[in-house]
Amino acid sequence: MATFQSLPGFRDFYPEDLAKRTHIFRLWRQTAAAFGFAEYDTPVLEPLDLYRAKSGDEIEAQLFSFADKGGREVALRPEMTPSVCRLVGARANALKRPIKWFSIAEFYRYERMQKGRGRCFHQFNADIFGEAGPEAEIELIALLVECMRVFGLTEKDFFVRLSDRNLWFHYLGSLGLDEPRIRALLGAVDKHERGGDDAFKPYEEAFGAIPADLKAKVLAFQSIRSFAQLEAALGAAAASAELAQRLAQWRTLLGGLEAMGLAGFVQVDLGVVRGLAYYTGFVFEAFDRKGELRALAGGGRYDDLVGRLGGTPLPAVGFAIGEMTFALLLEERGLSPAVVQAADIYCVIGSAAERRAAFADIRRLRALGYRVEYPMRELAFGKQFKAAADSGARLALIYGAEELARGMVKVRDMAERSERDVPAAGVGDAVRGLFEAH
């Protein structure tokens, strides 16, 4: 038993575990690149004030924060948004727009562990800055869906719930409510799905008992599940110029998503508001269809945040996919890669005398990019062929005394169990020919 173990909530990645994670990251990178997003990274350690400025003091309870040796208050990053806002805000006037960026990074939150949640985890983050219209949402939601679809997940496995905090503000405003009341009600909507009517308690503690008709309207609005229902619910209020414009943006967004072939993945759902106060418009969350896991991804528009963090104000929309829950979903659906990276070539070596010739070829073959393995100790041929089979190599190269005496190396195709001699001086060309033939 080891004396030391990893800290609570932190995971070790043995090679087979890391292979799965790396596979996920690789497909995310490929997908983001296909969408024209550029990858960036930022420091893991940031000034504590960066998060205070964005989220307020209460956030500190959930941060790995401390004073460094220079007395600076610092924190391990719990999310990417403030950092990327700083980068973009600092060079806003020099960056070509729209700014489409993504990152894959590790985050730290001092929280209690749960299924799909640890104190340290990775997220794929993608954001678009400088585009105020719903075209940015189309592009991002398309990217989000594709980041899951490339693994073989379908609309039977997951879906994206789409909502609009902006519309909620307009609607509740049209009912005569002020901003504090609206924010409190959005908090209630956010909790209602899990907590039931208890979700209204904080509102009632602050503003008194909620009128029955208001509560009914809120619950009805939150249960909207289609654009037609949405238009009907707004009724006469939709005649106002502001709301008419907002509904036009909805049509652009839904039309664009449909044209991208994503209608089956997207569900209008006004029950999603997201807990964060800084979201200003469309918000969306991805879930598994069975509803067994926590949210797979979440995002939305945050047009005020870049400016609030001290940069040049820029409209922005972004989302993040958490690696832990996503990996659980892949595992459940049998889509997690079982691949252990196989060798291309295994060299079977007779004895110390043949080892010299083998080593020269091994170096050359590796320089050509082949994954080459060989036994580190002298082993019986039987063992070596077993090792060759275990390694998954397509070819075995046999450096035996007999062959080398004839100036030859024997090449064995492991799958076909066929062998042939090739000139020892031309092993590289022979191997290349065999691999390219497939």
Add this chain to the structure above:
RNA sequence: GCGGUCAUAGCUCAGUUGGUUAGAGCACAAGAUUGUGGAUCUUGGGGUCGCGGGUUCGAGUCCCGUUGGCCGCCCCA
């Protein structure tokens, strides 16, 4: 921060009302096998029974504490 539950080999687990030196399968390693394969057989290494204390002639087993895992609440950027 709160609650439930669990902890025996790298993994999955067995271990009788408390009783000799804690077992199995898989995995790993060696041999059978001095030039040809994922098999088989034999053998081997590997355990502070999570940790600490208590009860007892005797604790993997019972009691208390603690640490950690899992599940849920709070939170979820």
